[in-house]
Amino acid sequence: MRALAAAALAGVLVAALPATAALAADPKPDIAVTSAADKANYAEGETFTITVTVKNKSSVDAKRVHYTGGDSEGVDDVVYGELSTGFDLAAGATKTVQLTGKTNHVAWQRGYGYVAFELAADNGEANDADNITSVRLMVAGAFDDLGGYVFQGESYDAGWTPQTPGVEGVKVVATSADGKTKYAEATTDARGLFRLAQLPAGEVLLTFTAPAGWKILAGENGEYDHTPALVIADDSDEPQIYVPAKKVPVSSPSASPSASPSASSVAPSASPSAGPGLPVTGDNTMLFAVAGAVAVAAGIALALVARRRRVHLQA
Structure with a gap:
């Protein structure tokens, strides 16, 4: 008896496996949606029209693609039209629909209003990343x-x-x-x-x-x-x-240029009438000048002595 029960259970499991695999492999439509407003700017209370482009990116027909929820601000009287009632969309097909509404005082206060919504099909959705869209409606003047x-x-x-x-x-x-x-x-x-x-x-x-x-x-x-x-x-x-x-610390200014040489290390500028000066070489030019003067004086003295001797000899 136990053997029969076990066999029956095994048969049920074996029969269920193909069905489970079929469910797991059952593909779903992939709805992608984009939208655009009919104008760049609106006045308070002005009617707007949003064009919605819906594409079925999968190889499975989408059954009753429709609006499932969303959010809005700064708008009134939004009419979703076919997005509310729904429509079928064949695999790989694209459909364009429209929704309308009016901007209100909140849009004027904030400078814009917006409409955001999500679409889905009755037979599922393969990718939730691209079936949501939003449109900003700019309202200038405030x-x-x-x-x-x-x-x-x-x-x-x-x-x-x-x-x-x-x-x-x-x-x-x-x-x-x-x-x-x-x-x-x-x-x-x-x-x-x-x-x-x-x-x-x-x-x-x-x-x-x-x-x-x-x-x-x-x-x-x-x-x-x-x-x-x-x-x-x-x-x-x-x-x-x-x-x-x-x-924060204040950045230090860049280093200033090196100070000019001190006056003691620079030869004084010659006056206009003094003529060209000696180049600064670092040698003690004053010592050489004094020695030269002494030598000149000694030469003159020797010349005088020699002259006196010649005069004395001639006498």
Whole structure:
């Protein structure tokens, strides 16, 4: 009896193995999606259209490709159309669909709105890396100020309190996110406070130039002198940016040129009427001059004595 039961169980397992292998080998569609807005900029309340390109990259037909979820900000009345109802997509095929909506006041305040969403097929998804897409909708027109502190700290994650000493004299420049367009410039006061006026809403890049003896610790690990920031119109006027800076040794100036030789080692300049002077050779020229004078005097004396002798002999 036990032998029959064991044989029956073995038969069930053997029968199940092909089915399991078939399930494991069953391929799934691979949905890839990209999207693009119809305009580069929008006004508040303007209707936008996003063109969505869906491609089935696998060799398996996709059944009812449809919107499964997503996120959005700064937009209203988004209509997904065929992405909501779904559509079949043959292996290797591509389909283009559209969705619409309107920008709202939040997009105007932040300088942009966005729509992000995910697609999938009823018969599965082979690769979740490329079935998600997002579109940013730029909304120009809003401006606001942006302020912050540059304060003394030993690391990039140093904390700030109202009692934390500031770093004075740091130049702060605000540019577009790509760094190509300059918007405004300011310098920190004695508290380390700076304020940049009338920046366009949206993402900006702040670059800090510290005075000698200070190093800016901006960025994720304090390795940079710049940091991104977001300008939101109608937002609080309170400072929003906090960047630490630490004291560093001041670089020594380069060595000054060697001092000129002292006056005692340089022959005095001759006056214009003195004629050319003797070259400086390091020899004691004065001693030679004196010796020469003595020799000349001795020669004159000998000549006089000899002359007297000739006169005496002639007499």
